Amino acid sequence: MSDAAKPLLRPAAVLVPLLVLCALPLYLESYWLRIGLFSMAAAIGAVGLTLLSGTAGQLSMGHSFFLAVGAYGYVYFSGDPGPGLPPVIAMVLAVLLAGAAGGVFSPVAGRVKGMYLGIATLALVFIGHHLMLTMDGVTGGFNGRSVPPMEIGGLVLDAGQDDLTVLGVPFGAEERLWYFGLALLAFTWFTARGLLRGRPGRALVALRDSETAASVMGVPVARYRSSAFVVSSMYAGLAGVLLALSFRRVVPDYFGLVLSIDYLAMIVIGGLGSVAGAVAGAFFVTALPLVMAKYADQLPLVAAPGSPDGSLGPTEASRYLYGAAIVVILLWAPDGLSGLARRLRPRSRPQPSAPPPDTGLAEPVSTSAVPVATVKEHTP
Numbered sequence: 001m002s003d004a005a006k007p008l009l010r011p012a013a014v015l016v017p018l019l020v021l022c023a024l025p026l027y028l029e030s031y032w033l034r035i036g037l038f039s040m041a042a043a044i045g046a047v048g049l050t051l052l053s054g055t056a057g058q059l060s061m062g063h064s065f066f067l068a069v070g071a072y073g074y075v076y077f078s079g080d081p082g083p084g085l086p087p088v089i090a091m092v093l094a095v096l097l098a099g100a101a102g103g104v105f106s107p108v109a110g111r112v113k114g115m116y117l118g119i120a121t122l123a124l125v126f127i128g129h130h131l132m133l134t135m136d137g138v139t140g141g142f143n144g145r146s147v148p149p150m151e152i153g154g155l156v157l158d159a160g161q162d163d164l165t166v167l168g169v170p171f172g173a174e175e176r177l178w179y180f181g182l183a184l185l186a187f188t189w190f191t192a193r194g195l196l197r198g199r200p201g202r203a204l205v206a207l208r209d210s211e212t213a214a215s216v217m218g219v220p221v222a223r224y225r226s227s228a229f230v231v232s233s234m235y236a237g238l239a240g241v242l243l244a245l246s247f248r249r250v251v252p253d254y255f256g257l258v259l260s261i262d263y264l265a266m267i268v269i270g271g272l273g274s275v276a277g278a279v280a281g282a283f284f285v286t287a288l289p290l291v292m293a294k295y296a297d298q299l300p301l302v303a304a305p306g307s308p309d310g311s312l313g314p315t316e317a318s319r320y321l322y323g324a325a326i327v328v329i330l331l332w333a334p335d336g337l338s339g340l341a342r343r344l345r346p347r348s349r350p351q352p353s354a355p356p357p358d359t360g361l362a363e364p365v366s367t368s369a370v371p372v373a374t375v376k377e378h379t380p
Contacts, residue, residue, distance in 0.1 A: 021182055025175040033174035034246065035290045040181040041242040043282035044188045046266040047275055048235025051192060053264075054272030055201065056228040057208030058109060062121030063263045065128040066098045066233040068255035070240025071147075073097040075250055076138050078148045087150045091241050098237025099230050106226035113225075125257050132252035144251035147244045149173075150180060157245070173248075181242050185279075188235060192275045195231070204228055205273075262286075268326055271336025280337050284325075289318035 025033060049063050073094030076082040085093070108120055132139045139145065149158035157176040195201050203224055206214040211221050244250050262285055270281025292314035296304040302317045333340050 018186075022179070025171070025178045030172065030174045031294065033178050035287050037174065037177055037181050037246040038243070038290070039283040039286040040185045041239045041246060042263075042266065042286040043185055043239075043279040044242060045236045045239030046263055046270070046278040046282040047188050047192045048232040048239070049263050050267040050270070050273060050275065050278040051195070051204075051235070052228050052232035054267055054274070054278075055196065055208060056204045056225060057113075058225060058228060059114060059118035060121045060229075060232070061118045061257075061260050061264070062124035062128075063232075063236055064255045064257070064259035065121075065124040066101060066236035067240035067243065067259070068128055068132060068250075068252075069098040069101050069233075070094045070237030071244035071250045071255070072132065072139050072145075072240075073237065074241045074244055075145050075147055079145065081137055087148060088152060090148075091150070091238075094241050095234050095237040098240065099234040102230040102233025103226075105233075106229045109229040110222035110226040122257070122260075125255075125260060129252055129256060132255070139250075139252065142252065144249055147248050147250060150177070150245055152180070177245060181246075184238060184242055188238070189275060189279070192235075196273075196275065200224070200227075265322055265326055267336075269322065269329055269336055271338035274336065274338035276341075277336045277338030284337075285322050288322060289315045292318050 024036070028036075045063060045067055049060065052058050052060055071094075074087075074090050077085050077093050078087045078090035105121075105124065109117060112120055133142060135141075149156050151157065155176070157180055158173045196204075203214065203219045206217060206219055207221060207224055214224075215221050247254075266281035266285045267278050268281070269277075269284060270279070271277030292299060292302060293304075296302050296314050299317075301312055303313055329336055335342075
């Protein structure tokens, strides 16, 4: 590759996938768009978790709790019963509420680490599930609540009476939400990468490698650990909002321990501490059971959804598959898909240096090349 083409490679690597993603609603069916929306929501939450567990080194098993805070917060702030605020304001307040919930728990995150922090965050899942079942006025209890549609500038991101057609393609709820989810994912991508490349990211990496060394270098350990938990909770709250808009109904059973384990699988498969790896792992873990459910009748050893008990359904089969993927990753690629892609990326070979110009002058003779014995013989 010529040196003149290298400056154009990086913008093209960002622009081409973005154009492809923007064109997908014109060609894909609603089922595939719905899979993409679920995967986008999972990717936003996985980015927050990889900042906490991969970069800051804090194990969290309560990520589903903060997704539930974001989802139910949006439903309450924008719905009835509730203040009935505009959806955009309700979304911002839901994200802030998730960050506040992380802030309440941050003193524990600032003092507890490792397995003990994981057990402490595990308690959040059970406490949150109990609150979702008992706070009927806010959560709707066991049956949950319907999700008010998002509205931006008078445009309702739902299939309503205001029919919208682009290039002959009717834009319903999935098509409209696709671009909204894409904008949220892009916002998450660039803010998280900017955070990692800046001073806070370097401080978190130093904190993960050695708390003693980070403290000697002047990093306030407890404050940075607490801040990482709050930021991760806000990303999870944003993911919960998009997830609620995609499902159109939120129920307590979805935000359980299994969802938290799924998020841990996403960041392990994608690569701890990598934003791109978290996105790739989220798409893999989220889309795999849905794709297998669609083609269950064509896959061996997999039964279609609703088959008699005892048969292997698509959800169980997909869990076996990405469980095996975790084992393979831990054994042969500990840095996940992101590290594997980095190793497979072709590297530019260094150009050989040009020979020095011939000036017509004799090169100076190094005294180290003259034998010691010869020097002694010619010494008077």
